[in-house]
Amino acid sequence: MFHSEAEQNSLESTRHSRFISGYADTTLTIQYQNDLEIIGVGAAGQVYAVNEHTVLKACRIYEPPSPNATARVLWDYSSETVFHYVILKDEREVLQLLADHPHPNIIEVIDVDQPEGIYLRKYQQFSDLMPAPQMERILWYQEILRALSHLHELGITHSDIRIDNILFNFERHALLSDFGASCPFGYPNPSLLLLMNGVSDVVSDVTDRFAMASMIYELETGGRPDISINSSKELYFPTVQTGDVVLDALIQNAWQGSFDSTLAMLRHAEKLGYGRDIRQPTMHSVSKTELREQVLLWRTGRINKYGCVLFSLLTESQIQALAERYGWQPRRATIWKPAPTAPPHIDKDQ
Incomplete structure (x- = not known):
């Protein structure tokens, strides 16, 4: 590979x-x-x-x-x-x-x-569990970020972070799936024209975090983010209003490349843990x-x-x-x- x-x-x-x-x-x-x-x-x-x-x-x-x-x-x-x-x-x-x-x-x-x-x-698909309360969705974001952090420690990007590629076990824990677009850091960005992974010519942990932010935006607002680019490669993002300013900042910081690691993005997401996780452990x-x-x-x-x-x-x-x-x-x-x-x-x- x-x-x-x-x-x-x-x-x-x-x-x-x-x-x-x-x-x-x-x-x-x-x-x-x-x-x-x-x-x-x-x-x-x-x-x-x-x-x-x-x-x-x-x-x-x-x-x-x-x-x-x-x-x-x-x-x-x-x-x-x-x-x-x-x-x-x-x-x-x-x-x-x-x-x-x-x-x-x-x-x-x-x-x-x-x-x-x-x-x-x-496993189960997203559609099998929706609608879900925001508190549970936040737990899912944290779990996918843990999976991404593990993947990035191996030097590999997912490169196709979207709702269809998130599955769930029967205890409602989120799992990252579909690695057909995965590749080592530095490979050409497979979704450059679609801006799914941002404007970088090559993939890295930064591009996965960008895509993760877009997926969170879609799940919180019900629509895909309208992201555009000008001739100078400057990106224009939609206003983020999820009802939670900490979650808004998570999305914006990932889009802007402000996190220095996926672990840092996870630590930010963990600040959103407002309630106790009542789900059963995976069995x-x-x-x-x-x-x-x-x-x-x-x-x-x-x-x-x-x-x-x-x-x-x-x-x-x-x-x-x-x-x-x-x-x-x-x-x-x-x-x-x-x-x-x-x-x-x-x-x-x-």
Whole structure:
């Protein structure tokens, strides 16, 4: 996952452009997976229910092109397949690191070693808990800041802090999830044009704190912050009125880059603790070891029944062959140089 500066710029530029362009894979069909319920869809793949305690996060898998497919369809299939595989590969590496350095406010990895994807403990989404009183939301902000502080101590940014990427256990504790955009400090900012992470060209703990402030603003006001920029890269922020001057200052200071660390932002947030935390401590009814055993049994059952866990899932060598077919050169850790924005030497109307 760690590349030269040129490789970083190349990969992150493509990740950014693909995420914000809403790339339309209209020529492709998502592969149907028998007896699997999709419970979540993200920019790079699907989340399937394994059982009541575990989910499988897999990259987006497309039906293979027919033998008489056009050159455009073949290119689209290869481009999208390689792209989604790379994103999941990056997330797998981050989650492996986090499995070795766990934190109570970061999602728990059950099994990161299977080719079909990443098995995770199942959690609740924001929508399952809302509306929630401000006092409880403040506890969530503190927990996510603890998770971010832990991540930043490892030299990694999340780079995609938003409501959809916050999950909750059944005791209503907040957990940071979705590490598909995560990267080491100094990588190009994947959301620069959207100002999600501020105006810095590269990501750091500062950019994550900026995004955290925007998420808090949205949860407190019900709307996303209207942040604009002029030609001199000066930012204009909306007026912050959450009903709590300490919380207002937290948002404003993070936007303005006034905190010298995520720990400092957390200490500010902890001043907001006006009431006693009445939530129960996190208690897992099924251990990670038991869930891993259940995953292995579930995988064996699908292989016995269907011959595979997921239909049309390519092997790593097949992915590499697709990349090399179009001149996308493999990187270390199977990270490829980005695909061009249009198929080379192919009529786009073909």
